[in-house]
Amino acid sequence: MRTLPRDLHPVAWWLWAIGLATATSLTTNPLVLLLLVGVVGVVVTLRRTDHPWARSFRFYVWLGVAAVVLRVLWRVLLGGGYPGTVVLDLPEVPLPDWVLGISLLGPVTREALLAGLYDGLRLAAIVICVGAANSLANPKRLLRSLPPALYELGTALVVAVTVLPQFTQSIRRVRAAQALRAGETGRVRRLRRFLVPVLEDTFERSLALAAGMDTRGYGRSGDAGRVERRVTGGLMIAGLCGVVVGVYALLDQTAPRLLAAPMLLLGVLVAAAGLLNAGRRVGRTRYRPDRWRAPELAVVGVGLAVAVVGWWVNRHQVPIAYPDVTVAPEVSLAALAAAMLGLLAVVVTPPPSSVAPAPREPARAQRPERPEREVEAAR
């Protein structure tokens, strides 16, 4: 399939990543997990754009590594008493009675280490899947594709994401400025010295932003009548009540079963109707919206396939999904397929549209020319 480079709908990448994350959460087989991480890495490398957030993948990989290391260390610290071959005989630290059942250090067995490693790997793989979604799909564009009724919420989130770096910048500036004058040096007083200007600055900035948004039509009332607004409100509240009751009944086994799943479903439906109704009266449009086309569907399909095959392995090939720590882990064809299927995302999607960063104006006109040197060079 030959298509022009373009950015995929962010929701498609998120669903794909959720599919892979589902598969990873259903196994502790280190070979399958490593394969999955590798697949994710390949897809991210080939399909991420060159925007700043796309570089965040590395951060998630390090987070995954940290998860593995912590998990293993935890096993060493608290895993005394795990049966198996001892690889490191550490003395056990006696703990007082009130922490019954927990022992510090103690002999470290190979099995304990491996169990920690597998567990950590699974956590790391899930983290990396989320990281892949984050670097493949612009989080801001994801928020922009919220349903119209949730538009206000989405804008608020986008603004929050944008404002955060400005906040740190403001903190740095005030810190430097306060060092330029004398003033209280006591602990509490110093905090105030620093907080007051930062908060004032933040407050002023928020007001300026709010004013800017308001003057540009943010929150214009649509042409909805009063009745319509009430209907929408009623639907939303009824839907929420339904969801709350349904969730409660699901968790409380003594509640009548009729209140559980059916009530939850009804609640969700009513809330969705409310959202739809609210969305209809929104007089807003979207500039160059992300479109949902065949490649998006295919990517979601790939994610779904990975999750389904992973689930099948988890159900029908338990020794493969959860290998014993006493023997070397094995893989089955199905487990391999589950991991490798993820790669299909590269095949079914067009490459990302690259953004050629516009070169900043050279602006060197003011620099004094050095003709004599050029003459020398010419000789």
Next chain:
Amino acid sequence: MTLLELRGITLDYPDDVRVLDAVDLDLDEGELMVVSGPTGVGKSSLLGVVTGLVPRFSGGTLRGDVRLDGESIVVLPPRERAHAIGYVGQDPAAGFVTDTAEDELAYGMEQLGLPPATMRRRVEETLDLLGVADLRRRDLHTLSGGEQQRIAIGSVLTMHPRLLVLDEPTSALDPTAAEDVLATLTRLVHDLGVSVLLAEHRLERVVPFADRMALLTGGGRVETGDPADLLARSPVVPPLVELGRAAGWTPLPLSVREARRAARRLTLAPPPADPPAPAPAPLLTATGVGVTHGPVVALREVDVTLDAGRVTALMGRNGSGKSTLLWTLQGTRKRRTGRVEVGRPGADGRDPAALDPAGRRALVGLLPQTAGDLLYLETVAQECEAGGAGTRALLERLVPGIDDDAHPRDLSEGQRLALALALVLAARPRVVLLDEPTRGLDYTAKAALARILRELAVDGHAVLVATHDVEFVATAADDVVVLAEGEVVSAGPTRRVVLESPAFAPQVTKVLGPPWLRVDEVVAAL
């Protein structure tokens, strides 16, 4: 025909402060009106009444009527006026909602619910109209000030407003970027017939473009009329008008070109020779200073010498490294290469970067760009007390008669600047650095600042002031250093540097040619 009418607009803030008193104002279609007056007199409030931000975002009570095309809009919130009235604030970056230029241009149209095809077309048109097509995918916060301001103007233009309201759109820009923005505005007025209401206190830039002028004279009164008529009587005027008045030119020339024609008839005595430069007494010597910001070189081999008793101006376009140089000389910003010595070089010279904050304060005082960052207490008296002994006396010398119980935030721009400067000077540094102190000051406050800087120099301080304001440099500075891309491109006495770079020439030089620099010189030679 009349587009906007203000009828009997009266605005009261709490504590019986009347900002606008029964103001009537008419704005015709396709007209550019400049709103002028001293700071704090109510320019922004007047614009806010038109956009609807006042009293919703400011508090206060508003009476009277605002009419657009004859229909009263005074009760409509800003968002319901957005399709007809576009507003651009002082700091464009503070109002950005999205992260790329293209999305920002589309944002307003999305709110209006325009069809996607229309949005697409208007974005392209606007990108071309403002000459920012190459910035479309760029992150808004990486753009220069002038580029940001043009995107901000574009983001309201896409809604095809009838009226554009701008609150000091050029106050943070270097002279070239400011001229770009103003040229863009004039083009909009001429080509598209947009009406523009523009607040500005640096009149020298905008008066040539203005069709009419609204002058806020204090006490809530507004006078409207032809710029030449109003300026003939106005208490504060740009240097050009001052020159015209002194020379008795009628009609009063408002642009450099007109003034040049009038100046042909002028006969002047030869200008007085500059007093010979005093023997150099360097207080701060920086050699080969290099600073990097990540992989980017912010300053490259900068040499600066600040002499006792002299005021040096630091100029250069936005982002040329002015602030970085000040913070490096002060010692907070770490340098990669070079030496900075405060005191006599070789003898008792000390490097501020090697000291703790208190030690640095005593050597080099720095007034940062946002002077408000220094203030955190409730009253002027508390601030002075926290600043250490002698702060109050210093403040009294800088700006006499500030109320002890006043809240620092309630002071005027000039007074707040003086308070921050007094706090900085309390540590008795001999070198004083100021980062864009003229931003937001009117002519009176700038004259006061120039006097303060001169007094500091006479006291034996060495003063370095970063600024975009060429008129301020002409009146206040002895020497000028021009930075570009982190390098010094010219340095020397003001008269010579200004002669070398026409972009930094003040109006008097533009009219009469070198060596004339200031109005008072010309007046003396008449």
